[in-house]
Amino acid sequence: MNTILTKISFKIFYALVAVAAITLISACGKSDNQVPEYGSLSIYNASPSSATYDVYLNSSKVNSAALPYAGGVKYIQLTAGSYETKFTIASETASVYTKTGITVANNAFSTLYLTGTTGNFDGLVLADEFAGAATDKAHVRFINLSPDANALDLRIKDATSNLTSNKAYKAYSGFTAVDAGAKVFEIKETSSGTVKTTVERTLVNGTFYTIIAGGKVTPGTNERTFNGQIIQHQ
Numbered sequence: 177m178n179t180i181l182t183k184i185s186f187k188i189f190y191a192l193v194a195v196a197a198i199t200l201i202s203a204c205g206k207s208d209n210q211v212p213e214y215g216s217l218s219i220y221n222a223s224p225s226s227a228t229y230d231v232y233l234n235s236s237k238v239n240s241a242a243l244p245y246a247g248g249v250k251y252i253q254l255t256a257g258s259y260e261t262k263f264t265i266a267s268e269t270a271s272v273y274t275k276t277g278i279t280v281a282n283n284a285f286s287t288l289y290l291t292g293t294t295g296n297f298d299g300l301v302l303a304d305e306f307a308g309a310a311t312d313k314a315h316v317r318f319i320n321l322s323p324d325a326n327a328l329d330l331r332i333k334d335a336t337s338n339l340t341s342n343k344a345y346k347a348y349s350g351f352t353a354v355d356a357g358a359k360v361f362e363i364k365e366t367s368s369g370t371v372k373t374t375v376e377r378t379l380v381n382g383t384f385y386t387i388i389a390g391g392k393v394t395p396g397t398n399e400r401t402f403n404g405q406i407i408q409h410q
Contacts, residue, residue: 212255213255213256213282213283214253214254214255214256214282214283215253215254215256215280215281215282215283215284215285215286216251216252216253216254216280216284216285216286217233217251217252217254217259217278217280217285217286217287217288218248218249218250218251218252218285218286218287218288218304218409219231219233219238219243219248219249219261219287219288219289219290220243220246220247220248220249220287220288220289220290220407221243221244221245221246221247221248221263221290222245222246222289222290222291222319222321222388222390222405223245223290223291223292223293223297224245224293224322224323224390224391224392224395224399224400225245225293225294225398225399225400226245226398226399226400227265227266227398228242228243228244228247228265228266229242229243229263229264229265229266229272229290230242230243230263230264230265230266230267230268231243231249231261231262231263232261232262232263232264233252233254233259233260233261234259234260235260235262238252242266242267245390245400245405246388246390246405246407248407250410251285251409251410254280255280256280256281256282257279257280258276258277258278258279258280259278259279259280260274260275260276260277260278261274261275261278261288261299262274263290263297272294272297273290273292273297273298273299275288275299275301278301284303285303285304285306285409286301286302286303286304287301287302287304287386287409288300288301289301289302289319289321289388291321291323291346292323293323293392293396293399296323298346300319300321300346300348302319302348304384304409305350305351306351306384306409309351309353309382309384310353311381311382312381312382313353313354313355313356313381313382314353314354314355314356314379314380314381314382314383314384314385315351315352315353315354315383315384315385316330316339316351316352316354316361316379316384316385316386316387317348317349317350317351317352317384317385317386317387318330318339318340318343318348318349318386318387318388318389319343319346319347319348319349319386319387319388319389320343320344320345320346320347320348320389321345321346321388321389321390322345322389322390322391322392322393322402323345323392324392324393324394325345325365325372325389325392325393325402326344326365326366326367327342327343327344327347327365327366327367328342328343328363328364328365328366328372328389329341329342329343329363329364329365329366330343330349330361330362330363330364330387331361331362331364332354332359332360332361332362333359333360333361333362333374338364339352339354339361340352341366342366343366343389351384354379355379356378356379356380356381357378357379358376358377358378358379359376359377359378359379360374360375360376361374361375361376361377361387361404361406362374363375363387363389363404372389372402373389373402373403373404374404375387375404375405375406377406383408383409384408384409385406385407385408385409386406386407386409387404387405387406388404388405388406388407389402389403389404390402390403390404390405391403
């Protein structure tokens, strides 16, 4: 009786071991076949303040040199998920502005713009939609990041129509396809049609640019006057 029980016990034991081994192999196979998901985030300083900033992403510093106005960090490839970004005055550790809940999606690109001024900073995250764009055109987007400016338009000089119109503070357009080559862009006040500033750039086919209306119409101490900037997404 004991011999029979022992033989049965061993059979059951080996069967359980075999099942466990198959389960483990299957689990490992699934893990090995999983493809990590990644997205990309870039960060730019569009604050009218004259200060320069360090940037921390989930507590890790991501800039090699302090970011001046219109300075930035090129696309960083990140595991898809939620992130926190902290800005500090250059070489300091105390946060002047922290933005939480920044979503990095799989195969997606986005950009975080620091805007506002001391005591009233803000962060604007925009999805950068590159897919399906024409390769024989350049692509331009416009953002009004001047805290005290009226609504603004963007037009190529001597064109008969605006590229985009009536953008209030923190409002933005999508990317618009334009012919490559040397361009002068006019940033105009919507209500009066007055050209507030111009931005010049030679555009390249297949390249994406964001034109920013920044600074302040009435700057305070250590604040930049109203201006236009253009960044190339890379």
